[in-house]
Amino acid sequence: LPLSCRVSSGINAEWPLRPGDYIQYIDYELKLDKLKHDRIKKLGSNNISEGAKFKNVQRIHFLFQKSLEKYKKDTHLWIKYINFCKSRKSSRSLGIAYTNALKHNPEADHLWVLSAKNELELNKNISSARSLFHQALKFNKDSIKLWIEYFRLEVLHVEKLAKRRKFLESCDHPDLSNSQSFFDYKIAKIVFNKAIEAQSLSQSILQAFVDVAKKAPESKSLLLYIFEMSLKKESGDIDIWLSLAEYTLLTLQEKGKCISIIETAAKVLPSLSTLEKILRFSHKHQTILGQPLLPNHTLLALCMESHSFKSVEGAISFLTTLHDLGYTGVMEKFLAKCIFEYPSSPEFRMFKVQFTITSLEYLAETVSKFPDNSLMLEAYLKVAAFELDYPEFRKLLTDLLKRGVCNKYVGTLMEVMYSSEEDMKSIRDTVATFSVSNTLSEDDLYTLVNLEVHEGNLVQASKLFVNLCETYSTPRNWKRYIQFCSHHHPTELSTVVWKAKLRFTESEIF
Numbered sequence: 001l002p003l004s005c006r007v008s009s010g011i012n013a014e015w016p017l018r019p020g021d022y023i024q025y026i027d028y029e030l031k032l033d034k035l036k037h038d039r040i041k042k043l044g045s046n047n048i049s050e051g052a053k054f055k056n057v058q059r060i061h062f063l064f065q066k067s068l069e070k071y072k073k074d075t076h077l078w079i080k081y082i083n084f085c086k087s088r089k090s091s092r093s094l095g096i097a098y099t100n101a102l103k104h105n106p107e108a109d110h111l112w113v114l115s116a117k118n119e120l121e122l123n124k125n126i127s128s129a130r131s132l133f134h135q136a137l138k139f140n141k142d143s144i145k146l147w148i149e150y151f152r153l154e155v156l157h158v159e160k161l162a163k164r165r166k167f168l169e170s171c172d173h174p175d176l177s178n179s180q181s182f183f184d185y186k187i188a189k190i191v192f193n194k195a196i197e198a199q200s201l202s203q204s205i206l207q208a209f210v211d212v213a214k215k216a217p218e219s220k221s222l223l224l225y226i227f228e229m230s231l232k233k234e235s236g237d238i239d240i241w242l243s244l245a246e247y248t249l250l251t252l253q254e255k256g257k258c259i260s261i262i263e264t265a266a267k268v269l270p271s272l273s274t275l276e277k278i279l280r281f282s283h284k285h286q287t288i289l290g291q292p293l294l295p296n297h298t299l300l301a302l303c304m305e306s307h308s309f310k311s312v313e314g315a316i317s318f319l320t321t322l323h324d325l326g327y328t329g330v331m332e333k334f335l336a337k338c339i340f341e342y343p344s345s346p347e348f349r350m351f352k353v354q355f356t357i358t359s360l361e362y363l364a365e366t367v368s369k370f371p372d373n374s375l376m377l378e379a380y381l382k383v384a385a386f387e388l389d390y391p392e393f394r395k396l397l398t399d400l401l402k403r404g405v406c407n408k409y410v411g412t413l414m415e416v417m418y419s420s421e422e423d424m425k426s427i428r429d430t431v432a433t434f435s436v437s438n439t440l441s442e443d444d445l446y447t448l449v450n451l452e453v454h455e456g457n458l459v460q461a462s463k464l465f466v467n468l469c470e471t472y473s474t475p476r477n478w479k480r481y482i483q484f485c486s487h488h489h490p491t492e493l494s495t496v497v498w499k500a501k502l503r504f505t506e507s508e509i510f
Contacts (some may be wrong), residue, residue, distance in 0.1 A: 022067035023077065029060050030084075057088055072104035075111060082114065094118070102135075109143040112136035116153060126157050147195035148208050154188035155216045162217045185222045188213075192226060196233050203239035206230050210243065214251075223247060238274045241265035242281050249285060249293075259294060266302045272318040275302060283325045296329055303334045312347050319348075323355050332356060346370040398430065414447055424455050442472040446480070458488050475508040482509065 033056040064081040071077055078101040085094035098115040105111055112132060119129040133150040140146055192209060199205060206226070213222045227244040234240055241261060249258040262278055282294045294302075315338055322331035335356070338348045349366045384396055394417065417427050431440065431448060440448075445468045452461040465481045478500040485493040500509050 022063060022071075023080070026060060026063050026067075026080075029056060029063065032056060033060065057090075060084065061090070061093060068100070072100075075101070075105055075108045078105065078111065079114070091122075106136075106139040109136065109140050109146050112140070112146060113149045116149070120153060120156070126153075129153055141198050144195070144199055144205055144208075147191065147199065148212065151188055151191045151195065151209060152212045154191055155185070155212055155219075155222075158185055158188065159215075159217055185216070185219075185225075188222060189225055193229060196229065201230055201234045201237070201240070203237065203243065206240055206243060210247070220252070223251075235268060238265060238269050238277050241269075242277065245281070246285075250288075255293070259298070262294065263298070263302070272314050276318050276321050278302065279321055279325055279327065296327065299327060300330050300333055303330060304337065312342065312345050316347055316351060319351055319355075414444070414451060418451055424451065424457060424460075427451065439471070442468070442474075442477070445471070446477075449484075453484070453488070462489060462492070473503060475504050478504065479509055 036056060064077075064084065068074070068077060068081065078097065082094065082097050082101070085091075085097055098111075098118060101108075101111050102115060112135075116129040116132040116136075119125045119132060130150075130153070133146065133153065136146050137143075137150070195209075209226055210223065213219050213226060216222060227240070227247065230240050231244065242265070245258045245261040245265075248254050248261060262281070266274060266278060278294075279299070282292070282299070285293045319331055319335055319338070322328075322334065335348060335352055338345075339352070342348060346366075346369075349370070352362075353366070414427055414431065417430065427448075431444075445464060449461050449464045449468065452458075452464060461484065465477075465484060469477050469481055478496075481496055482493065482500060485496050497509075
C-alpha cells in the first residue's frame, strides 16, 4: 500500500505503525503543502478559498496529534511538531504542544528550556518563563543545563531592561533611579547560589556560568560575585583560583591583584600539583603579555614554602616542568632543597646529572653512595671518558671492576685498551684478573673473540668460541662458531656442525 493509505488505515483501524511511518508521511504532507503554495504564488490565483489554502495545514496538525497520542515519550517528534507550529504561527497549538510535551516528558530538560524561551521571546512574559524554570528544577534538580539556562534567562532580562532604560533616558523620560535595583543582577546571583548548592562545582560548570555572565552589560560585579561564591564553596580547587586570576589579569587588567590571588592559592593549597599548574598558568600568560607574570624570586619563594612532597615521583615531575618551561634558576635551587631533604633518594641526584652541569667529583661521590644505579654509573663513565686521559680512565675502570661495581663494562674496558694500541697479552691479563671472581658475560666473551680474530690469533679465538658455546649454549653462538670455522678453520667445521645439531635443529642453526 502507498504510505498515505497505510497511515490512514493505521489511524482509523489501529494498523500497527512505527513513529518513523508518521514522520515520513508528515514530511510528505509538508513537501506537498510547500509545492501547493509555490504554485498558487506562481499562478497568482486569487480564487482559492482560505479553507482550501489551509486544508493541508489542518491535516498535518491532525497527523502530529494522532502520532503524539501514541508516542507521548518521543521528544524528537514533539520538537518537530513545535517547530511546525512556530513556522505556521499557530500560537494556540504551540501553547498546547508545549503543555502536553512537558506533561508527558518532565525529565526532558531541553523541552523546558524551549518552553521558557518561547514565553520570554514570543509572549514577552518573564514571569511565566521563571515559573517554567521553577517547575523544571523540581523535576530535574541535578540538571546543570537547566541552571545555566535559567541564569542566562535572568541575564538576558537585565540586558533588555538596560536597553529599554537607555532608550527612555534618550527620550528625556522622568527620573528612573527607582529601577536601579534591576541592574544589580540580584535574581541571577540567587540562581547561581542555588545552582552551586545543588551541584558539585567544577571548572567546566564555573566556566559555563562565566561565559554567560561575560556577555551581560556591566557584568564586572556579577563576575566577581561568581568567583567569590565559587571560592567559598570550593576553595580547594586550584582551577577556580586560576580562573579568577585570569579574569583579574585579562579583563580587569590588574596584574598586582592577579599575583596576589596566585600567592594566596599557593598558600591555601600548598602542594606540588598546585605549583605545577601555577607554573603553566604563568608561562601561558608570559607568552600573551610578552613579559614574565611571576618573577623568578616569587616562584622560588612559592616553591620553597611547599612542604607537601607526597612522593618522590611528584617532585621529579615538578622539576621536569620547571626545566621544560625554562625556569632553570628556580629548578636548580629547588633541586638542591630536594637533595638536602631526601639524601637517600638517588632520583634527585640522577635528575641533577641529566639536566645540570655536574663535576666529575660530584659524580664520583654519587656513584659511591649509589653503586647499584646503572644510569648514574653510565653518566659517570661518560664524563670520565671525556675528562680523563687514558691511563687514568683505565685505572678507574679497572678499580670499579675489581670492586664489582660495573661488571657489564668489561667489554668497554677491552675496547678502550685495544683502541689505545695495547697488546692482546695485557688485555687477556686484565680479563683474567676480572674473571677470577666473576663470570664474563656473553657479550664480553664475544667482544674478546672479535679482538683475537682481528689480531689474527685464530687458535686463541677458537678456544674462546668453545668457552662461549659451552657457557652460553644458544643457537646464535653456535651459528657464529660455524661461520668462524667456515672462514678460518675448515677442518673443524664438520665437528662443530655435528655438535650443534646434537643441541638444536637445522632451522635454528642455519
